[in-house]
Amino acid sequence: MHTVVCQCCMNKIFNHSSESMKEIPDKSVSLMVTSPPYNIDIQYGHNWEGGRQIRSKGVKYTDNLEESVYRTMLANVIEEIKRVLKDDGQVWFNIKNRYDKGVITPPFWILDYFSDMYLKNIIIWNFDWGGSTNKRFCSRYEYVFFFTKQKDNYTFNLDDVKIPALNYRPDRYKSQLKNPTDVWRISMVSGNSLERTEHPAQYPEELVERIIKVGSNPGDLILDPFMGSGTTAVVAKRLGREFVGYELEKDYIKIAIERLKNEETNLF
Numbered sequence: 487m488h489t490v491v492c493q494c495c496m497n498k499i500f501n502h503s504s505e506s507m508k509e510i511p512d513k514s515v516s517l518m519v520t521s522p523p524y525n526i527d528i529q530y531g532h533n534w535e536g537g538r539q540i541r542s543k544g545v546k547y548t549d550n551l552e553e554s555v556y557r558t559m560l561a562n563v564i565e566e567i568k569r570v571l572k573d574d575g576q577v578w579f580n581i582k583n584r585y586d587k588g589v590i591t592p593p594f595w596i597l598d599y600f601s602d603m604y605l606k607n608i609i610i611w612n613f614d615w616g617g618s619t620n621k622r623f624c625s626r627y628e629y630v631f632f633f634t635k636q637k638d639n640y641t642f643n644l645d646d647v648k649i650p651a652l653n654y655r656p657d658r659y660k661s662q663l664k665n666p667t668d669v670w671r672i673s674m675v676s677g678n679s680l681e682r683t684e685h686p687a688q689y690p691e692e693l694v695e696r697i698i699k700v701g702s703n704p705g706d707l708i709l710d711p712f713m714g715s716g717t718t719a720v721v722a723k724r725l726g727r728e729f730v731g732y733e734l735e736k737d738y739i740k741i742a743i744e745r746l747k748n749e750e751t752n753l754f
């Protein structure tokens with residue numbers, strides 16, 4: 487099914503805070519997927535070289551806001567997300583635990599911001615590399631919270647995201663494919679991965695691909711209010727959806743535009 491969406495904001499990344507999404511009309515977005523800044527002092531000004539992070543000259547987004555400022559910013563963005571979301575729309579919010587001197591603060595406080603929506607899944611995104619620790623087990627997962635605006639009326643294309651069944655036996659199973667569960671094993675974007683850009687907090691295309699495929703249809707408008715290097719935009723276009731996004735840092739928008747150009751070259 488091809489739905490018609492607003493033309494004025496389609497396939498654009500706006501260079502200002504998503505606390506105001508004035509370019510997007512009410513109830514025009516089908517699916518929102520994002521990873522917000524985590525406020526864990528990520529060095530957004532740094533570049534990658536040969537798979538290693540090196541310091542760059544540019545001063546970028548400061549990922550160590552005072553906690554109340556950080557939460558107010560997220561609350562403002564989430565209010566805007568709800569305004570622009572269609573009645574049958576959905577939200578996929580990727581966030582992780584924070585560690586302060588080895589003590590965990592889980593991100594469940596974010597659920598309060600979505601208390602007027604329906605929490606459908608807490609996805610555990612599991613990956614296989616990261617920092618090492620010696621006084622607790624290494625963390626190898628992040629959350630993706632999945633919310634819908636309406637309880638039962640929302641897109642969920644389960645057939646489009648089936649995965650190979652590990653224990654397939656032709657005498658027992660009708661199909662070699664099975665439904666994914668709420669634990670998703672998907673590699674992080676490593677330093678030498680082909681999709682790696684200079685953005686220090688990129689999420690993998692495969693993660694976004696499963697979300698967009700299951701939760702939207704071709705022609706739908708996909709929103710990412712923290713667009714970073716443009717992963718959401720790239721995957722949305724590849725899957726025949728439209729996108730709109732926001733990003734504070736011009737350099738990251740340049741990276742996103744470059745990725746989108748490469749995508750077009752590969753598509754046509």
Ligand SMILES: C[S@@+](CC[C@H](N)C(=O)[O-])C[C@H]1O[C@@H](n2cnc3c(N)ncnc32)[C@H](O)[C@@H]1O
Nearest residue numbers: 503504523547687688689712714715717733734
């Ligand atoms: C975790 S990163 C997103 C990375 C993205 N998912 C990707 O794959 O590249 C968060 C991004 O949000 C941007 N950002 C932070 N606050 C913002 C705001 N209020 N409005 C728009 N962008 C913001 C940061 O500059 C950063 O690039």
